[in-house]
Amino acid sequence: MHSIIDGRPEDTQLMQGNESFARGLLEAGLIVAAGYPGTPSSEIIEHLAGVSQERNIYVEWSVNEKVALEVAAAASFAGLRSAAIMKQVGVNVASDFMLHLAETGTREGMLLISCEDPGALSSGNEGESRPYAKLFEVPLLEPGDIQEAKEMMPWAFELSEKIRNLVMVRSVTRLSHASGNVTLGSLPEVAAQANFKHRGQFLDPVEGPMVPLPVFFHHAEMQRKLKEAVEAFETCPFNHYEGPEAPEVLMVASSACSLYAMEAIQMLHVTDRVGLLRLATTWPLPPKLMETRLSKAKIIFTVEEVLPFMEDNIKALAAELAGRIGVKIFHGRGDGTLPSVNELNPDLVAKGLAKVLNIEYRPVAESYTKAAGAANEAAVPARELAFCAGCPHRASFWSIHNALELDGRDGFVCGDIGCYSMALLPTGFSSLKTMHAMGSGTGLASGFGKLRRFGLDQPALAVCGDSTFFHAVMPALVNAIHNQSDMTLVILDNSGTAMTGFQPHPGLEVDAAGNDVLALDIAGIVGAMGAHVETNDPFDIDGTQQKILDLLERGGVNVLILKQICALSPEKKGRKLFQVNLDESVCLGENCGCNRLCTRVFKCPGLKWNPVTKIAEIDDVICSGCGVCASVCPSGAITKKEVA
């Protein structure tokens, strides 16, 4: 397999954005990296972990993003360049430590890389982390293309070392997951020596203790460091301006939006009217550079994803500079020139720019759009998001849903974050009734379980995955047990962080670099906490349903661990537990009397409805052999035979 350390300096390689980040970190002499999986960030740690032995660096999947930031900070304190890598919601998790870290500052260069998900392609939110840079007074960089993702890393480390504070770097899906040509630099010889100096003077940033007291001293230091960063930003080599010296419209863009803006200017043939400032230093804005550019255009059009963060800061700066640069007209996400939600793309930016320039923009003829829409409707079947064939979650939610219905007290499931979040859709029998942050399902169930005295007599059930259990569920479960809540937690243990690509977690016997490690036993932990705990195979539908029904009858905090490896995991993929057969003479087809329970409700992709014979069939190519449908068919038409 191609590795990020293959290739010689000056070679040009096709790299994914996250590969480019990882290569850049290595070229910058990174020694320690820590992260928690989350799309679109996961590949950076995976690529680094893949070469950790050869490069003699330490890379870990941490239990959550806060701990990842702490692990990386420890390396910085001990004199090693480090990075913590996560997705936008991870920054929320890490934010408590991040504030305090910004106060104490860092020593050797340290980066927080946040890869974000505008449009929520793989998220339950369209959040973003850039405001944290402003909130915690640390500098923020946003590379504008895939080459820059690599090039910027050494520069960012140097900045961090110069100001002795954390530097935040932000990417987005279309940068992290797009691929482009990257010209390689050289990989330094690594001779890392770690030592944490703590015996110096109390306020000594290099040899003293790393504590935020006295607060006002440190707060002033944060602001002084930020000013130093601004100075460096004025001459940052990753800020670019292209276009007429005094354009009619100044576009200011960052990250992937820089590319969209370049394309939009080309598409509209307005290179002579529009200038583009591709800004990498998006917080704090470098005022001199900004003044130079703002003073030369009347109209400012800011292009960025998600919040109008840069736009608002430009407006504030322009107000300060108004005496010298005059009054400006602003467009962007704030005034609706660009949509205020969802991802941008070159077409949307071109539409916005056309509006600003008051010119016509028609990307395709209307007749084409109509014809394409009609063709789509006819040719592309409607498909919902769905669990894979043989997914243990489908079996788990079948049992959870049915047990709650049979229980008859209008019970509900508090959802959490993982593949199983899809259980809010028909593929999980619309079981989830709440879904928020990681661990929130258990926290909410803990709360619901205390509302009996106010008349809430519905059973509260929460679900979480095995990785989520370690990430954020444990404190919520402790809370429920300590406060004597009445709730049931179902842990859907599929032996990995399946949604993001089977990254290991503390419950597994392997770490990020593939080393053997001690696995933490979830049942043991939960039992030691004081919860009543049971374990079952979710493919055993009858047993699972009965266990859930029994647990719903019990008071206090109950935990059911449903353990079955993910159907797509490398260990299991392609191996069938059962050969599943459908007896056509037994299948009642449309006369089933349960309205085709198998293909209408259970809906495993391995089952299909034959519209000609009007009976169900097993799709042997798709079927993964879990055998659950044999328990679902009301007629017993589906049988399973263990595969030797």
Place this chain on the structure above:
Amino acid sequence: MLFPCTLEQGRCNAHCPKTEVDFDLLSRFYWNEPYDGAPLGHFTRILAAKAGGHISGDFQGGGTVSALVTFAFNQKMIEGAVLTGSEGIAPVPRWITDPKEIANHAGSKFIAAPTLSELNRAVRARARRLAVVGTPCQMTALAQMRMNPLEREEFVDPVSLAIGLFCNWALDHRSLVAYLKERMNISDIRAMDVPPPPAEVLVVKTTGGEERFSLKEIRKLIPHTCFICPDMTAEWSDVSVGMYEGRPGWNTLLIRTRVGAELVDKAVADGWLKTEEFPKENLKALSRAALAKKERSLRQAERQGFLNTAAENERPSLYIPSDVVERILGREAA
């Protein structure tokens, strides 16, 4: 309902003893005659019965059910039986294939049990020639299933013997447990009984003696569906068995079908069952009680709109010919 359904007539609707049960249809199918609302349903003979010498045990009544099921096994009339046992006070349905296990399932449960789910499990495991022992509602559901209401061409009746149990009401398990938990240690419970009137108590036998609870209180734990059930003697079965009031150690046995009659006759001839004539006075009393339940339940069903409802988009629980309803409710035109 577990999942929303678009079917007019689905499996659950066709089988459920509480949705659109058409007594006239059942009567014409099983007895070849219109439903007439007779208090004890259709039967050919009524007897006093008890187990013969071949089996013994701690029976609630006379052990008639245990004797008949065991004998049916011995005669190879059945290969399996779906019965209801207990775990603690919870009734647990079980499919057995060994007659030695029958004794573990004897005794009244007084609690609604999902017996037919076990029948479903057995049938899906390709079991055939089964005996099913159940309450009137379970017998009603079973009778509907055995009619092949969905007109499946390949339908084969997996049931060879349906033994109905007399029942006035059953208790909701969850409510009963909650009620008893507040008053005693439920793990000490060994058995329960409702002695005949005028006792008006539920007797709970424990390891250390017994506790008595007023039926006035206990009746609050009856599922509301029991109050619209017009069937006391499990009318849609081969034979029905109940207590013989005033004669401990004996059962009342109603023979309804040819299958039931042959089984009973053979069991008597082979010494598995002892029978005696059922006194006329007792038959009158039993009929009175059964009619009272019919009357009470139909009134309740009518009040709640569950009887012969004709309104659009409304589905009744019961269809009973209106002249029969009028007769039972004593509203017949003079």
